[in-house]
Amino acid sequence: MIEETILNYLSDRLNVPVLMELPEVPSEAWPTWPERFVVIERVGLIQADHIKTASFAFQSYSLKSLYEAAALDEEAREAVEDMIQLPMIGSVKLDGSYNHTDTRTKRYRYQSVYDIYYV
DSSP states (O other), X not given: XXXXXXXXXXXXXXXXOEESSOOOSSSSSOSSOOXXXXXXXXEEEEEETTEEEEEEEEEEEESSOHHHHHHHHHHHHHHHHHGGGXXXXXXXXXXXXXXXXBTTTTBEEEEEEEEEEEO
16 A cells, blocks of 8 residues: 555654644643644545556644744655655656645644655
């Protein structure tokens, strides 16, 4: 499953928690919010001729500042683009990166959306 591959790869590359969904806080695993973290969300999938194209949103959060969220977004984008080294990844294409601060929770967030082609 491509989600697991991406989660494991980014968890090894980034020095922040990498999650598939927002953590439930407070909980045993997350008594407080992590200061910075990345959430991965698959937002689309197409398959043709045994080649899959998945669209992923990589959301970089910071509790400190918008600058910290932007800096984490840049780190995450570098790591995502390095996934081209994995044998099952054929292409990694950035669709866009932008400030996506969560106004409801007032958490600073940047989001980068990629199309990832894989077999």
